[in-house]
Amino acid sequence: MKMKMAAALSAVVAAALLSGCSGTATPAASGSASAGTSGQKLRIALVMSHLTNSFTTTFSEAAKAEAVKQGVDLTVLDAKKDATTQVGLIETAVTQQYDGIMVEPASVDGVKPAFETAKKADIPIMAVVQKLSDQSLSASYVGGDDLAAGRLEMEKAVEAIGGKGNIAILYGPMGSDAQLVRKKGYDEVLAKNPDVKVVFEQSANWVTDEALKITENWLQTGKTINAVVAQNDGMAVGAAKAVSDAQLTDKVIVTGVDATPEGLAAIKAGQMVGTVSQDTAGMGVLSVQTMIKVIKKEKVDAEYKTTPQWVNKDNVAQFK
Template identity: 35%
Template sequence: MKKSSVLLTIGLLLTAMIFSGCAGGGALSDAAGSGGAGGEAAAKGKKIVIGAALPDFSDKWLSYLQDGMKNYQKTQPDVDVIYVDAQNDANKQLSQIENFISQKVNAIMIVPVDTVSAVDMVDRANQAKVPIVVVNREYPGVDKATSYVGSNSLTSGTLQMEEVAKILGGKGNIAIMNGQMGHDAQIKRTEGNKKVISKYPDMKIVLEGTASFDRAKGMALMENWLNSGQKIDAVVANNDEMAIGAIMAAEAAGKAQDILFAGIDGSQDAFEFMKAGKLKVTVFQNADGQGKGGLETAIKAARGEKVDKYVDIPYELVTKDNMEKYMRKQ
């Protein structure tokens, strides 16, 4: 009897331990238990889970932004981040946000595929009481998100065009290469360009078209412009990739030396073209800073801490004179 009692006691203890182990769960189980209330998870010592919805893993500049998130994540041992790629599909990104909500993550970070669908995504997170931080791409109504972390695109277009005007001595024919139409960066950067041009009677816009932030499309658009026979003194592009495409087309036509090229973002490829004297102007958009700032803000929101509605990561003008400083930042 005594032996049977001992065996029974051991069996009961083992059963209790098994059930206790099952209850521990992984990172997502911890998040699910919080019901989306990050503050509760942090208070109970549970791991915080952040969902990061990015538009395109293959985009070079956005890869720098993701690196900024990952580097900051390494400093936060109590935080797990789930990264998902929408592959530039707004419907796919909406589905990813819904999945994050159903998994009961503690907060969501999103770089929207487009600014129209972003409104619905933020609304769904708000309805589920999950903090949502929008990074990089601003849009009307972004104030409904928990926070916006990014840079003011109007400032970048203004800085870019002011430097172009300075180099040209306040006169010349300008060709503006737009990014994806309707995108906040396209609208605000071009607006900044045009506000500066309006101050100079001897500067005028002679050509304007879209290349959707894409190098190959920038090259094709520049080929069309060169074939038009229109005199161009400067190509001012909404981003570096289009500017590089334009440079490549002009080089192929033997006309690159006659045209000033300007971009925005301060990518590593852009710095290589600047070092070679082919790109004269870019404006540094701090991808690492936006990534770090976005994750830092999301973690604070998940913990129930107060966060700023607008976290500004400033743009900075880059020319060949100061580019070395910025080459180390990306």
Template identity: 30%
Template sequence: MSHPSRRLVVQAAAALTTGLLTLTACGSSGAPADSKPSSGSSSSAAAAPKSNLIAIITPSPDNPFFKAEADAAKKKAESLGYQTSVDSHDDDPNKQSELIDSAISRKAAAIILDNAGADASIGPVQKATTAGIPVFLIDREINQTGIAKAQIVSNNSQGAQLAAQEFVKGMKEKGNYVELTGKESDTNAGVRSKGFGDVISQYPDLKRVAQQTANWDQQEAFSKMETILQRNPDIQGVIAGNDTMALGAVAALKAAKKSGVIVVGFDGSPDAIAQIKAGTMLATSLQPAALGATTAVEQADKFVKTGATGQPEKQSIDCEIITKDNADQYGVFAKL
């Protein structure tokens, strides 16, 4: 039988060993017990300290509309004290995903995004949101709510109806016409086309002889219009889902030596306004790019500082019709 004092020493040693093993197990990752979870978890990303960066991602600045919104967002963000990065995804969902990954790795305070596809952009926006970086969409919506903090777009239906009403007047309610539509993956393309149709369909003497997508692109619109004119030389009007395509149509009509054709666009670009003043375009529907972009930055700033925007997710801004009568009142996608 063991001596009582020796038994007490052994029990004390065993207790100390057990305590040390317990402490070692709690800190087995090598991190202190109150350390944050690993960077692979969404909770740590959400809690990670943010930089003072606002990442601005848009389609190509070769289109003056997208350049105007990027410039406006950058100017507003910097006036509020943020650093900015401005990049283009060129309507390539893979490139967009890479740019959003970069913004996440840089721990951006917010992302301002004119996206590269209503469906293709859902995953990247969700990824940024899961990482704790709020995303504010401008110009184009995505086909899901509840992941972006805001979707701020022009009232495309209202703007398209304004453009179509002007088109109908210019056509005197009759004649053959062509419609050039935008990129099929862009929700705006379908909304604008429907808005045109809602008005024009009320006039049975207006006959659409061709409808083709030119993917928002001027050169593609030029080529498509050349082909359409060869098959349908007797046209009196062209209505296009954006000004870039309208300008391509104007160039094709000029090359074909066709004058007096009514051309209406959508965007309110400076180049379109110049053509309206020159008489080669009838009208365009202005969507205020600068206003949408600055509104998104203001709401991003408020969200960063307070955790809320105070606004609903879906927001729309009404468009305005520009004709020769009021063209002098407009500048770079905004009223002067």
């Protein structure tokens, strides 16, 4: 898939980073060659909001592989879906004088103070996957086009139910960039389709089991649901299982975003109608490439975005 460039903690946490012990800040991998103006390897920290689903692990694994290829040391850190924890991890990376820091923000506002700390220390810092509310704090941005992804998913869901009916929406963590922007895409499509009604909407926090329970509860109300539109494949898979368990697969369509292995398998099994691919691995690769350019003070665009693609039973074999 092609990438589209649209205009390119405490002492405990510090100890965890230094020693590699388990906990909030567990180093995940490092590169193996040399780079940088001093002859030493560049050291980059990748601070993920979490590492609990196929999207975040695919992204981070691709970033790690690219770091090896580029000859830089990459440490992957897990904020466990907590903005305060993420701030601490970023500030520790600043204290340890990493050459660059990439962050998948757990909150559009909550991690801004840590970005400000990095900038004051003259350490390049960049948002990936999700944006900050103030992108001027970020050296660049690499991620998907969540507005376009939201539009595309809702358009396909509306099309699948014939332009009228009831839909239920499963959101990611409320207030996160992807949740807000994908919802905006949904709303744009729904405004043009007055015969489609949103009868339920709730956050399942990107989590499959939460989505399963929520969807089960919705189905048990007896309210007609024609489609469940989930903001990621993890939640879509949970919703699809609830629908299947209720023997309603032929009556309730399910859609998702990210084209994860689980989502693709659900499409092949006929449990999901489709998903939106944003080239997750490609994001990880480009993030490392862009961060290296930023560190070396090379010119980069303000943002780089992938182009969303619809995946269904007709083309699912082309995706992995």
